[in-house]
Amino acid sequence: MQPLLQADAICVTFGGLKAVDGVSFSLNAGEIVGLIGPNGAGKTTLFNALVGLQPLTSGTVWLDGERVCGLKPHKVARLGMTKTFQNAALFPDMSVKENVTTAALLRHDLKGARAKADTVLRKLDLTPIADADVADLTFPQKALVEMARALATEPRVLLLDEVMAALTPAEMDEVMAVIRALKAEGLAFLVVEHHMRAIMALCDRLLAVNFGRLIADGTPAQVAAHPQVIEAYLGHGAAGKEAAHA
Ligand SMILES: Nc1ncnc2c1ncn2[C@@H]1O[C@H](COP(=O)(O)OP(=O)(O)OP(=O)(O)O)[C@@H](O)[C@H]1O
Ligand SMILES: [Mg+2]
Structure with a gap:
């Protein structure tokens, strides 16, 4: 089956900074995939690149078999992919x-x-x-x-950038119930959240990025146990940020 969204070797550079560095992944209809990584890892930049808000330095984005990289955001939205703002x-x-x-x-x-x-x-x-x-x-x-x-x-693909950032756990459960109901209708989600509880409960699969690079792609349990992911979080103090939210 052809994935709904396919990203091939996406790179976004700002001057000398590789904010997104060769990221490839796919997303299927009805799938919720979490994108995790420390502050500044490149999550928002990747989202912006996918929806046409940020030009790619290189790489390709396919939405349902159609090339969408290089298109303006409203064109990408018309083809079925949009994002919320952080x-x-x-x-x-x-x-x-x-x-x-x-x-x-x-x-x-x-x-x-x-x-x-x-x-x-x-x-x-x-x-x-x-x-x-x-x-x-x-x-x-x-x-x-x-x-x-x-x-x-x-949309057929919806990118959520920290929509639950300011919410209590009970409020997050409410928003997650809405996301699950939409998933049941076939909508696909890419979700950025710093709340690990929400990410682990909601996502079918996780992508982890650090310094713009994809370091893990697997089930939530596999990714959470991945040595490079643990190192990335402990190394950046983002685990502390999560603890502050818990
Ligand atoms: N428009 C820009 N110009 C120059 N550098 C940028 C720009 N946007 C982002 N960056 C840099 O790119 C890197 C990735 O930033 P990005 O906002 O994508 O990270 P993030 O993973 O979303 O972080 P957070 O978890 O804090 O939201 C950072 O080093 C950031 O400073
Ligand atoms: Mg961000």
């Missing part, structure tokens, strides 16, 4: 529904986009806060609205 980038002076409608304009006229927004908000149980200002939302509400906005573009 620090929620919602429009603060718009309502929840307006934020989600804006994203749905990718595939619909205004009337259709409003209808799509209604459908997505209902699906994520956000209808009661549809008219709220984004500025007034709680952290878990913001996380769900970020996801709603991404879902309104009707």
Whole structure:
């Protein structure tokens, strides 16, 4: 079976810095894959490269057999792949529904986009806060609205960059239940989270990166026990960051 997403030897350099250094992996429909690694390892840069926000220095990205590297983000989104932003980038002076409608304009006229927004908000149980200002939302509400906005573009592959960063364990469970329900519908996820509990509970497979390089690709248990992964975390103090969240 052809993977839904295939990344071949992706490199992104900033001046002399190899932020992403020859990363290859694949992702299948209905799969949740976690991307872990210490701060500065290149996770966000890799996400940006996949969705067209960051030009590749070299390498190829295939989405369902089609080359998407070199395309603008809205073109990649139209083909079915989009990402959330690490620090929620919602429009603060718009309502929840307006934020989600804006994203749905990718595939619909205004009337259709409003209808799509209604459908997505209902699906994520956000209808009661549809008219709220984004500025007034709680952290878990913001996380769900970020996801709603991404879902309104009707992706087949959704990249989540630390959507659960500010959440309590109970709030994380709520967001994870939503992600699992979407997975059951065939959506594929790449997930960056520093909360190892969430990553271990949610992901079918993990990719670990350090200094831009892929150092492990396997089941969560295999990757968590991988000597280079343990070394990467202990060496960078990211284990301390995780402990602070626990
Ligand atoms: N636009 C840029 N210009 C120059 N260097 C950059 C740029 N974006 C990222 N970098 C550098 O590339 C490396 C990878 O950064 P990136 O943000 O991808 O890491 P990350 O794994 O997402 O980290 P975090 O866990 O802290 O979010 C870092 O050394 C960072 O300083
Ligand atoms: Mg990042």
